[in-house]
Amino acid sequence: MKVIETVAEMKQARKKLRGTLGFVPTMGYLHEGHLTLVQQALAENKFAAASIFVNPTQFGPKEDFKKYPRDPERDLAMLKGVGTHLIFMPTVEEMYPEGSNSWVDVASVTERLEGAHRPGHFRGVATVVAKLFNIVEPTRSYFGQKDAQQLLVIKKMVADLNMNTEVVAAATVREPDGLAMSSRNTYLNAKERQAAIVLWRALSLSREMYLKGERNADKLRQAMTRLISQEPLAAIDYVSVANTETLQEFSQIEGPALVSMAVRIGNTRLIDNIILGS
Numbered sequence: 001m002k003v004i005e006t007v008a009e010m011k012q013a014r015k016k017l018r019g020t021l022g023f024v025p026t027m028g029y030l031h032e033g034h035l036t037l038v039q040q041a042l043a044e045n046k047f048a049a050a051s052i053f054v055n056p057t058q059f060g061p062k063e064d065f066k067k068y069p070r071d072p073e074r075d076l077a078m079l080k081g082v083g084t085h086l087i088f089m090p091t092v093e094e095m096y097p098e099g100s101n102s103w104v105d106v107a108s109v110t111e112r113l114e115g116a117h118r119p120g121h122f123r124g125v126a127t128v129v130a131k132l133f134n135i136v137e138p139t140r141s142y143f144g145q146k147d148a149q150q151l152l153v154i155k156k157m158v159a160d161l162n163m164n165t166e167v168v169a170a171a172t173v174r175e176p177d178g179l180a181m182s183s184r185n186t187y188l189n190a191k192e193r194q195a196a197i198v199l200w201r202a203l204s205l206s207r208e209m210y211l212k213g214e215r216n217a218d219k220l221r222q223a224m225t226r227l228i229s230q231e232p233l234a235a236i237d238y239v240s241v242a243n244t245e246t247l248q249e250f251s252q253i254e255g256p257a258l259v260s261m262a263v264r265i266g267n268t269r270l271i272d273n274i275i276l277g278s
Helices: 007-016 032-044 072-081 121-136 148-160 183-187 190-195 197-211 217-229
Strands: 002-004 021-026 047-052 086-088 140-144 166-170 234-243 257-265 268-276
Touching: 002 007, 007 086, 007 121, 021 032, 021 121, 032 047, 032 072, 032 140, 032 166, 047 072, 047 121, 086 121, 121 148, 140 148, 148 166, 148 257, 183 268, 190 197, 197 217, 197 234, 197 257, 197 268, 217 234, 217 257
Parallel strands: 002 086, 021 047, 021 140, 047 086, 140 166
Antiparallel strands: 234 257, 257 268
């Protein structure tokens, strides 16, 4: 395993590889979900690379950039354990040198859900992912379905800008009780961790209603909202039942539907989703 800290060295290392490269961009503080992505990249490519970079441009002024959990030594040990070939660990100054003033804006699909609640977030995401793709030049790039809107934004960017990588979506990895694995779960105390199960319970309720034939999206949203509201530690940012391609809210479900939510458990904001009718 080789750890690389500069753009120039990463580009040089990429040129030396002969064969397909799978790439997993991360912000570190890895969990089993990240390792599953790396293992898929290893299974489907000759080489696998990952990046560890907490990207400041996707955090809002009141968000947790400085508090975001970091443990690079642990991350490197985990990546080495699954056989990752290259780790790209740039500094903020390396990724955004003085005078950097170019951005990638993906319109339409960024205006709803997370985009509406976190202005500027997806500009930061799209910009850093575009830079990483240009630096690493992956054959395939791997992202988790848990960040469903982010996945859609990246797919749209790659298609619109004719980027030479295949975006691969992997299923959300969950704890035994259903909570989606996330670096932010470490912020939860014991009571909050127990309360956080309400997200999975609400998603499961929507699936149960759908499988019983319910197609009225308002009824799904209302039922999920009622369930979440019964948890004293939970505060809803949004509950959505939307078209999987446009993120337009359904009134009546037609075709696959992305059921997603953002819920604050105490001071920790969690997101999760499932797709109905896929």
